[in-house]
Amino acid sequence: MKNCKIIFCPMNKEIEIPVGTPLKKAMDIAELDFDFPCGGRGRCGKCRLQILKGSVPPSDADRDHLDEDEIRAGFRLACTIKVQDDLVVELPLAEAEGHKILVDAAERKMKLKPHLRKLYCEVPPPSLEDQRPDWDRLRSVLAAETSERGYVISHSALQALPGVLREKKFSCTAIISGNEVAGVEAGDTAGRMLGMAFDIGTTTVVGYLMDLLTGKQLGVASAMNPQTKYGADVISRITYVGQEAGGLERLQNVIIEAMNRIIEEAVSNAGYLREDVYAVTVVGNSCMHHLFLGLDPKHIALAPYVPVTGSPQDVEARTLGIEINPAGKVYVLPNIAGFVGADTVGVILATEMDQSSEIRLAIDIGTNGEMVLGTRDRLLACSTAAGPAFEGAQISCGMRGTKGAIDSVQLGEDITYTTIGDGKPKGICGSGLIDAIAVMLAAGIIDHRGRILSGDQLPGTRAERFASRVVEHEGMNSFMLAAAEETVHGRPLFITQRDVRELQLAKGAIASGVEILLEKYGIRPEDVFEVILAGAFGNYLDKHSACAIGLIPSCLEDRVRPVGNAAGTGAKVALVSAAEYRRAAHITGFMEYEELAAYPKFTEIFSKALYFPEEEQRI
Amino acid sequence: MKNCKIIFCPMNKEIEIPVGTPLKKAMDIAELDFDFPCGGRGRCGKCRLQILKGSVPPSDADRDHLDEDEIRAGFRLACTIKVQDDLVVELPLAEAEGHKILVDAAERKMKLKPHLRKLYCEVPPPSLEDQRPDWDRLRSVLAAETSERGYVISHSALQALPGVLREKKFSCTAIISGNEVAGVEAGDTAGRMLGMAFDIGTTTVVGYLMDLLTGKQLGVASAMNPQTKYGADVISRITYVGQEAGGLERLQNVIIEAMNRIIEEAVSNAGYLREDVYAVTVVGNSCMHHLFLGLDPKHIALAPYVPVTGSPQDVEARTLGIEINPAGKVYVLPNIAGFVGADTVGVILATEMDQSSEIRLAIDIGTNGEMVLGTRDRLLACSTAAGPAFEGAQISCGMRGTKGAIDSVQLGEDITYTTIGDGKPKGICGSGLIDAIAVMLAAGIIDHRGRILSGDQLPGTRAERFASRVVEHEGMNSFMLAAAEETVHGRPLFITQRDVRELQLAKGAIASGVEILLEKYGIRPEDVFEVILAGAFGNYLDKHSACAIGLIPSCLEDRVRPVGNAAGTGAKVALVSAAEYRRAAHITGFMEYEELAAYPKFTEIFSKALYFPEEEQRI
Numbered sequence A, B: 001m002k003n004c005k006i007i008f009c010p011m012n013k014e015i016e017i018p019v020g021t022p023l024k025k026a027m028d029i030a031e032l033d034f035d036f037p038c039g040g041r042g043r044c045g046k047c048r049l050q051i052l053k054g055s056v057p058p059s060d061a062d063r064d065h066l067d068e069d070e071i072r073a074g075f076r077l078a079c080t081i082k083v084q085d086d087l088v089v090e091l092p093l094a095e096a097e098g099h100k101i102l103v104d105a106a107e108r109k110m111k112l113k114p115h116l117r118k119l120y121c122e123v124p125p126p127s128l129e130d131q132r133p134d135w136d137r138l139r140s141v142l143a144a145e146t147s148e149r150g151y152v153i154s155h156s157a158l159q160a161l162p163g164v165l166r167e168k169k170f171s172c173t174a175i176i177s178g179n180e181v182a183g184v185e186a187g188d189t190a191g192r193m194l195g196m197a198f199d200i201g202t203t204t205v206v207g208y209l210m211d212l213l214t215g216k217q218l219g220v221a222s223a224m225n226p227q228t229k230y231g232a233d234v235i236s237r238i239t240y241v242g243q244e245a246g247g248l249e250r251l252q253n254v255i256i257e258a259m260n261r262i263i264e265e266a267v268s269n270a271g272y273l274r275e276d277v278y279a280v281t282v283v284g285n286s287c288m289h290h291l292f293l294g295l296d297p298k299h300i301a302l303a304p305y306v307p308v309t310g311s312p313q314d315v316e317a318r319t320l321g322i323e324i325n326p327a328g329k330v331y332v333l334p335n336i337a338g339f340v341g342a343d344t345v346g347v348i349l350a351t352e353m354d355q356s357s358e359i360r361l362a363i364d365i366g367t368n369g370e371m372v373l374g375t376r377d378r379l380l381a382c383s384t385a386a387g388p389a390f391e392g393a394q395i396s397c398g399m400r401g402t403k404g405a406i407d408s409v410q411l412g413e414d415i416t417y418t419t420i421g422d423g424k425p426k427g428i429c430g431s432g433l434i435d436a437i438a439v440m441l442a443a444g445i446i447d448h449r450g451r452i453l454s455g456d457q458l459p460g461t462r463a464e465r466f467a468s469r470v471v472e473h474e475g476m477n478s479f480m481l482a483a484a485e486e487t488v489h490g491r492p493l494f495i496t497q498r499d500v501r502e503l504q505l506a507k508g509a510i511a512s513g514v515e516i517l518l519e520k521y522g523i524r525p526e527d528v529f530e531v532i533l534a535g536a537f538g539n540y541l542d543k544h545s546a547c548a549i550g551l552i553p554s555c556l557e558d559r560v561r562p563v564g565n566a567a568g569t570g571a572k573v574a575l576v577s578a579a580e581y582r583r584a585a586h587i588t589g590f591m592e593y594e595e596l597a598a599y600p601k602f603t604e605i606f607s608k609a610l611y612f613p614e615e616e617q618r619i
């Protein structure tokens, strides 16, 4: 039997399967995380993808869900395809973009303790001998079954109560928050209670659908943060809010709409309804936190940089417009300071740094680098504006970590690299840039001050063999990482002197933050038991390179542990355990925040941290 | 110096004052409760009235606030008038209608304990040395000043906080409900906190504006209940809700709009803003209670007649659309049963029946008669459908207690009467009707079965002198109370045989309720220490007549105490004292409700109660 070869773009995954195999099965074999919302029955029309090469005759389902132009352009529903030919298939953009959003992480074990309880009640029906009102009737059943005496009922639950009680012969399920009955449902629904944990990033929003009764993750969905079109970074969004009338409401509305779409996507993929979701937790940096709650973020950006709140905030979902069960609530994790947000609290919750007797250092590298150092007895935090260099911005050939980005660079006989999707390179992402600089340092192409030696300085040194790669580009000494003929667009990729300077600023910001925390804590680098790298970037970063360029003290290279999206894990932890959520308040209460700019020796430490480690300091 | 005579309509009050006296002063002397919102400076244009007779040249202020037609029709602003002529003045309708709505009552002494507290706080401003977030900063001030530790803040207060703190140099006033900061205001506003107590009647809505810090009443405003146009009585409104889509929302909306207008009127008359109002209490019968809260009243009217709740309900004002301070809350007093509402709980709160060691009987006579009997050890309640006879409805010449109604009837040489407003009669109101029947009984014109003797049966009896008044009217024996030439409309006023029967049904309903309560309680009428007559009607009712017709046991005539709108007083009590509000829950908890229709001997007792007392039983 003949085999067919299928290449899935943009991740460039290749597999061979026998002719006639359903594409759905092929995607399974290829371990692609692709959704078939209707279960692959050709009904929902949501599993569309594009055939770039190869022949796939359109099915009836294709004709139902796609128009002429789309069919001509090669769009098909994945679930109806039986493979008859070699194919190149392009998966939709959302999948591709989601490719490097880390949705899994070092998960924690904990006791489940949902924020809301469900209690099934069989209420005795009224009669002329027992004319107690509906609510008093339910309340006495609740009081009999629990230790709580002073139950109250929310206005909306009270409105629903008479109808609900009479729908299934006075059996109902009460949804209880503290001493309040927040909702009532007809019959026994006590076995169904979902929640969503959100990590609102400046660029990306991820929502995790969790079963609150088992702690199991049922799905995940993500989207770009639509606030991006009002400002790419935190500061420009704060400026937008300050300058545009209704700006705060607009930014709040777009993020809430995006979250509602994510909820809808996650629940429908998992075969549930949004009414099955009763609790939502939210982490994000301080600005995302404020915009989500509709709090003016102005004072975060102005000295002395104070957020509106540093406490957990519980809000009824309906108040915020979050579309879940009407009894549902939103639990927003607290910020630590203006530039250390609830996302960092999430990292601490996820990693249990606040319960550790060993000294740990957590670093979340992004546009802002947030760092936390300490033990259960003392935790110190700081934040530093690393700039977007690690995200590929302000680097001449920089790009985000998507298809075609150089994501690692190796030094062997020659200097080689790999790209995301394994195709020709288009540019370089943060992890690739750190590798590249580390390799250039190791090869002697840059000195510890960050200067790229010119091509005529290299002969006679160990870097002599790379002399031909060092050229003048844009009036600066530059290192050619990929020649024109190697790249997608036919233009060479350079690391310019200015790129090196940008990276020095970024790594200097992080490194000086680490140094000040250590100094303030009164310990040496080697006293740190573990370095926790949080955030997607930490997973892709080569720890040897990170130490080689001085981002992390070299002596800690073997103690580096990437934990992925620990902020998101923190949101999940706080979702399935009300006790852990309350711990968040405790964490912000005992955390010390160090304002780096106010640190006496800041300038001195920062200017030293701009240098790369001297050769003898490197391993 | 010449005097001028002024007659104020519709209450027909007459006074004489020296020429040149300001009308405002004259109204003061006449003790008219008339409002001058701007203090009488001709600015607000709200003190308009109509000159029916006499000359008042228009002032500049009149020309500013009134148009040509109005001035020609005699409208003037009261505050600008200096009296130069004899005048007949018509006060505006609202005043006239308010005339017999009882807004005062036996007030109670109690400790003030507002539902919400205000606390003035001087918050230390942030600095680079103290970067705590705004809320954490305020919370620690609150924690230092009070014993509460676990303060939380509402979402809306959190949104307002950064702006409020920075408006007056970080001094602010927190509005606190339990452990929640429900609102924040810039500077020191702790001295200002008002509340509104509402009595929602089926026909009339009254709102009392109270100073929560002093317990003083600052004003009162009232309006017709606009639900009347969807149904005059409770049952027709419940039917409307059951039959019309969106009916419940509509009835809820119109009552809330009416309450918002009452709030606006009361606060502006008193020189305040609606934002100065932080708490609202509400009493009403069970149906008014349900419609106000948007609860389906269906099951009140269907056996076994259970209301949705019998507990106090606290709701945020904004949830209900009550327009007061955004931090404000609404406290709704509980019902006892389907037909014994929160208004009766208000009566008990106001009269402290639940704390009395003596046995008291409270009767609230209206379309429904609600009765409560007992002491602090045991309270029994029942309700009976008396029908609208006491309100003048279904009586041939019946009318409400407004201008021109006969409100009392006396037996002397002849049978005489008085009217409201002292003019010619138009009809008869409830208190007049009870008097009339009592007089006819005393005169021997009706027998104890309720039969009006015919004119030819009277000669030879002591009623002989009234024989000419007993005529046939509408085919029935009828008693002519006022001859054609005595009345406003030139038609005679009769008490017909059917009118007597209607009254018998109404009084029989009340009297049998009283008898069943006494029987159930195991006491005789003379064991009752005091009979409390609640409601406006109780104030106008002649207690001798009430006993003479058997509405109240004769032996209790000297123990009758009318307390006016005690339900409204209860709402005020629950407004200024959170402790008293909580007592309401206790009251409904220990109250026993007697469903009269289910009482074994009901028919027997009711049919006996239809009779009037025999002569020897009357005093």
Ligand code: FES
Pocket: A035, A036, A037, A038, A039, A040, A041, A042, A043, A044, A045, A046, A047, A077, A078, A079, A080
């Ligand atoms: S999975 Fe639903 S159409 Fe393909």
Ligand code: FES
Pocket: B035, B036, B037, B038, B039, B040, B041, B042, B043, B044, B045, B046, B047, B077, B078, B079, B080
């Ligand atoms: S009192 Fe204001 S116009 Fe007369």
